[in-house]
Amino acid sequence: MVERFLFDGIDILGDELGLQSQEVKPEDVVKQAKRSGSTSISYTYTEPTIFFEYAFEIGQLAKKEGLYNVFVTNGYMTEEMIQMIHPSLDAANIDLKSFSDDHYRRTCKGRLGPVLKSIELMKKLNIWVEVTTLVLPGQNDSEEELRKIAGFLAEVDPSIPWHISRFYPQYKMEDAEATPMKTLNRAYEIGKEAGLRYVYLGNVGQGNNTYCHACDHLLIERAGYSILQYNIREGRCSHCQSLIDGVGL
Numbered sequence: 542m543v544e545r546f547l548f549d550g551i552d553i554l555g556d557e558l559g560l561q562s563q564e565v566k567p568e569d570v571v572k573q574a575k576r577s578g579s580t581s582i583s584y585t586y587t588e589p590t591i592f593f594e595y596a597f598e599i600g601q602l603a604k605k606e607g608l609y610n611v612f613v614t615n616g617y618m619t620e621e622m623i624q625m626i627h628p629s630l631d632a633a634n635i636d637l638k639s640f641s642d643d644h645y646r647r648t649c650k651g652r653l654g655p656v657l658k659s660i661e662l663m664k665k666l667n668i669w670v671e672v673t674t675l676v677l678p679g680q681n682d683s684e685e686e687l688r689k690i691a692g693f694l695a696e697v698d699p700s701i702p703w704h705i706s707r708f709y710p711q712y713k714m715e716d717a718e719a720t721p722m723k724t725l726n727r728a729y730e731i732g733k734e735a736g737l738r739y740v741y742l743g744n745v746g747q748g749n750n751t752y753c754h755a756c757d758h759l760l761i762e763r764a765g766y767s768i769l770q771y772n773i774r775e776g777r778c779s780h781c782q783s784l785i786d787g788v789g790l
Contacts (some may be wrong), residue, residue, distance in 0.1 A: 567599040571606055580789070581631070585613035593622060600629035609789065615649075616656040623662050632669035632788055634704075635660055639674075639681040640689040648680070657693065664698050669788045673704040673743060676720045676728060687728050691735035700786035702739040703732050738786065755783035 574582050582603050584596045589612045600610040609631040616635040635656065639645060642653040663670050672694055676682050694701045705728045707720040725742050732740035742748030751761040758780035762770035772779040776787075 567595065567602055570599050571602045571608065574603065574608055575606060579608070581609035581611055583611040583613060585611075589614055590618045590622065593626075597626060597629075600626065604629045614659075615651075616659040617651050618655070618659055620658070620662060623659060623666065627663070627666045627668055630668055632671070633663055634671045634673055635663075637672050637674050637690060637694075640686050640693065641681070644681060660694075660701075661697055664701070670698075671702040671704065673706055674728075675706045675708055676724060677708050678718050678720055678724070682720070682724050682728075684727070684731065687731045688735065691732045691737060694732075695735040695737050699736045699738050701737065702741060703737050704741045704743040705729060705732070706743040707745050753778040753781060753783055753785065756781040760785065 570582065582599065584592075584599075589596045596612075603610055610629055612626075612630060612633040614633055614635055616633075616637070637656060637660070638649055640653065645651045645653045645656075660670055660672065674681070674690060676687075681687075691703065694703055705725055707722075707725055708714075708717070709719050710717050722745065725745065725748075729740050729742060729748060738754035739751060746765075749763045750759060751763075752758065753760055756778060758772065758778055759770060760772050760778060761768060773785050777784055
């Protein structure tokens with residue numbers, strides 16, 4: 542039996558041939574987001590710059606309907622693209638995979654420089670930027686490299702949230718070890734020592750609460766994708782009234 546899935550009434554997973562593609566018009570994506578009660582559209586799981594024209598058109602329509610637009614991206618893009626998308630792009634989560642150009646060339650078949658420039662330019666254009674680093678044992682987990690990443694982000698803007706993710710062996714790296722929790726906890730400490738206001742452990746079930754950068758009061762308590770406490774009022778800490786960085790708080 543072949544399972545079938547619907548998107549806005551359109552069958553997008555096919556018959557005996559397996560996965561099939563169906564055209565979903567930009568206006569239909571926006572309509573579905575509105576019907577679902579969503580406040581934003583995220584462009585993710587496939588690098589959004591690959592389908593930039595499609596994302597660009599959706600983003601323009603979404604802004605007219607009062608929706609936020611979010612890119613989840615490797616950050617490897619041109620300045621021209623960022624300038625073009627920025628009027629409709631509200632936020633981006635950028636993968637900063639390493640602070641070594643050699644690692645980018647060898648492992649990612651790319652370069653470090655353009656990613657750093659994307660982070661800097663997006664912040665300059667008032668796009669809300671968050672950064673995620675997948676920590677790979679023996680590849681980008683040295684204290685020196687973690688300090689370079691944290692230091693760069695703090696220099697650009699200490700309000701940039703840094704998400705530190707654990708590597709789990711899979712696909713072509715099944716023989717590699719999972720990232721030790723000791724390494725992740727040290728990375729968290731390095732981020733805070735560098736002056737970053739919001740540092741998170743992204744996928745280990747802990748270290749994902751948000752605290753006030755001024756008084757350390759618990760602002761957002763999370764359990765998985767659920768929010769258990771929310772102590773931000775009109776964009777400010779409910780305890781000390783400090784302004785909290787973010788979009789739509």
